[in-house]
Amino acid sequence: MARQILGADTVMHAAPPLEGDVHLPLYRRLYETFARRIAAGDWKPGDGLPAETGLAKIYRIAPGTVRRALDDLALNGLVERRHGLGTFVRRPNFDNAMLRFFRFRDKDGNAFLPESRIVSRKLVSTPPKVARQLGLTDPLVIKMVRHRLWDGVPRLVEDIFLPQDRFKPLLSVSEEMIGPLLYPAYEQLCGQVVFAIEEDISIADVTVDDAADLGLQTGDLTVSVERIARNATATPIEWRISRGEARRFRYQLTSGQGD
Amino acid sequence: MARQILGADTVMHAAPPLEGDVHLPLYRRLYETFARRIAAGDWKPGDGLPAETGLAKIYRIAPGTVRRALDDLALNGLVERRHGLGTFVRRPNFDNAMLRFFRFRDKDGNAFLPESRIVSRKLVSTPPKVARQLGLTDPLVIKMVRHRLWDGVPRLVEDIFLPQDRFKPLLSVSEEMIGPLLYPAYEQLCGQVVFAIEEDISIADVTVDDAADLGLQTGDLTVSVERIARNATATPIEWRISRGEARRFRYQLTSGQGD
DNA sequence: AAGTGGTCTAGACCACCCG
DNA sequence: GGGTGGTCTAGACCACTTT
Numbered sequence: 203m204a205r206q207i208l209g210a211d212t213v214m215h216a217a218p219p220l221e222g223d224v225h226l227p228l229y230r231r232l233y234e235t236f237a238r239r240i241a242a243g244d245w246k247p248g249d250g251l252p253a254e255t256g257l258a259k260i261y262r263i264a265p266g267t268v269r270r271a272l273d274d275l276a277l278n279g280l281v282e283r284r285h286g287l288g289t290f291v292r293r294p295n296f297d298n299a300m301l302r303f304f305r306f307r308d309k310d311g312n313a314f315l316p317e318s319r320i321v322s323r324k325l326v327s328t329p330p331k332v333a334r335q336l337g338l339t340d341p342l343v344i345k346m347v348r349h350r351l352w353d354g355v356p357r358l359v360e361d362i363f364l365p366q367d368r369f370k371p372l373l374s375v376s377e378e379m380i381g382p383l384l385y386p387a388y389e390q391l392c393g394q395v396v397f398a399i400e401e402d403i404s405i406a407d408v409t410v411d412d413a414a415d416l417g418l419q420t421g422d423l424t425v426s427v428e429r430i431a432r433n434a435t436a437t438p439i440e441w442r443i444s445r446g447e448a449r450r451f452r453y454q455l456t457s458g459q460g461d
Numbered sequence: 462m463a464r465q466i467l468g469a470d471t472v473m474h475a476a477p478p479l480e481g482d483v484h485l486p487l488y489r490r491l492y493e494t495f496a497r498r499i500a501a502g503d504w505k506p507g508d509g510l511p512a513e514t515g516l517a518k519i520y521r522i523a524p525g526t527v528r529r530a531l532d533d534l535a536l537n538g539l540v541e542r543r544h545g546l547g548t549f550v551r552r553p554n555f556d557n558a559m560l561r562f563f564r565f566r567d568k569d570g571n572a573f574l575p576e577s578r579i580v581s582r583k584l585v586s587t588p589p590k591v592a593r594q595l596g597l598t599d600p601l602v603i604k605m606v607r608h609r610l611w612d613g614v615p616r617l618v619e620d621i622f623l624p625q626d627r628f629k630p631l632l633s634v635s636e637e638m639i640g641p642l643l644y645p646a647y648e649q650l651c652g653q654v655v656f657a658i659e660e661d662i663s664i665a666d667v668t669v670d671d672a673a674d675l676g677l678q679t680g681d682l683t684v685s686v687e688r689i690a691r692n693a694t695a696t697p698i699e700w701r702i703s704r705g706e707a708r709r710f711r712y713q714l715t716s717g718q719g720d
Numbered sequence: 721a722a723g724t725g726g727t728c729t730a731g732a733c734c735a736c737c738c739g
Numbered sequence: 740g741g742g743t744g745g746t747c748t749a750g751a752c753c754a755c756t757t758t
Contacts, residue, residue, distance in 0.1 A: 265730080269745095283744065285736050286736030286737035286745095288742090522748090524750090525750095545724050545754070
């Protein structure tokens with residue numbers, strides 16, 4: 203075989219390697235590659251990605267294929283495309299999502315940000331359910347208990363579990379540093395960004411502890427919302443369970459599939 | 462200007478007209494065109510569409526553009542693409558969707574089809590809320606009341622409202638003709654196919670009537686699910702409100718957006 | 721073997737946003 | 740004007756399914 207000879211004016215740039223199995227479609231491997239760069243904080247929320255044509259040259263892949271990967275990222279909410287401007291990493295805001303579930307409004311009927319009170323933060327031994335949901339082998343996990351208050355009255359009680367390898371800084375900062383919204387705190391203090399959530403909603407009799415915290419009586423019902431939060435590569439990074447009074451529950455849903 | 466002369470062997474086939482505004486993208490107008498053919502029953506659930514290349518020739522549009530329209534239809538659940546086989550109109554099945562909401566299981570924990578009992582079917586004057594939700598001007602609307610029973614016990618009560626121009630046949634057939642599932646009956650008796658639903662879930666004290674029907678007591682809570690069902694062109698064709706005991710409620714949700 | 725959808729490429733032209 | 744994403748075209752080649 204003849205060795206290839208390059209002229210002095212010919213420069214070979216090696217294309218960067220792609221994530222994922224070689225048998226996967228190129229657009230899928232590009233998607234994974236970009237998602238990892240976002241999850242790793244290489245591209246941060248608000249950042250603009252290189253233009254399609256630039257990415258196509260860098261990775262030596264046709265623009266149409268790059269485009270498909272970017273469109274899929276946009277479809278999954280990881281980036282936002284702005285015509286004439288560019289493609290930008292999204293900054294999702296799930297922290298208020300619970301407000302969609304419960305009818306907590308001020309006198310004028312507007313939703314508003316409830317007060318947040320972190321009741322405890324500590325390392326505990328990992329409950330089996332938490333280990334399963336987060337895919338953890340670590341015997342210890344960070345547990346935070348948070349109350350959310352409307353008009354000074356606790357309306358939601360939340361148990362929040364976080365892997366200590368990702369969230370250690372949360373244990374040492376003051377509550378003021380964390381603030382009323384957790385996901386921005388995760389991002390700023392720990393570099394962890396939530397891009398998708400799954401929730402499981404059910405109704406049960408109030409527990410003794412919750413009745414005391416929420417000012418309910420034995421026999422009252424609570425809605426409990428269990429949530430798994432995932433980063434850009436779909437790795438679970440938070441599990442929480444929130445409870446509130448059932449009568450205040452409300453939810454809206456759109457479905458295009460009938461499985 | 463020279464007139465164009467066609468040889469005898471040159472045949473011009475006029476491309477069929479497209480739905481939608483001429484300023485819309487071609488793939489969008491193709492989508493609308495195909496969706497209408499599905500909504501009109503021209504292409505029925507289970508039918509195979511012409512192949513991409515065939516459609517491209519018929520409409521004189523590049524295959525890539527036709528492909529985009531078909532991909533969007535698949536994304537919205539109107540068609541199903543099968544590699545090597547073709548593109549087929551889907552037959553969605555929302556009728557059991559309520560079973561996802563409530564914990565109704567047999568002894569072995571499996572979901573199963575509950576008994577369905579249609580309590581009444583008649584024309585009533587259109588309630589304002591129904592007129593609004595269905596976009597109706599007709600002063601009369603079909604109202605059906607249905608009970609769904611597990612182990613012979615009514616567990617769900619449903620009020621179902623349908624435009625009489627689309628669903629007149631439902632008033633004259635026997636209950637056996639309708640069967641336990643409504644959406645297949647809509648399709649077979651009235652040619653109406655549901656492709657998407659929206660639901661609004663809330664919790665309230667049980668009403669006197671529902672307490673009697675469901676065997677509940679004053680002070681018990683019910684979950685009520687309001688549903689709008691739409692056809693392939695997104696026109697609302699059914700509005701219903703279903704109530705069941707709150708304790709049996711359960712729901713699961715995945716969300717990739719944080720609005 | 722023939723027909724289908726799935727992937728990938730290459731390039732033209734348009735619409736939008738900014739300085 | 741120059742850069743960006745959005746639309747549309749044209750065609751090669753691959754993978755899957757049925758006859």
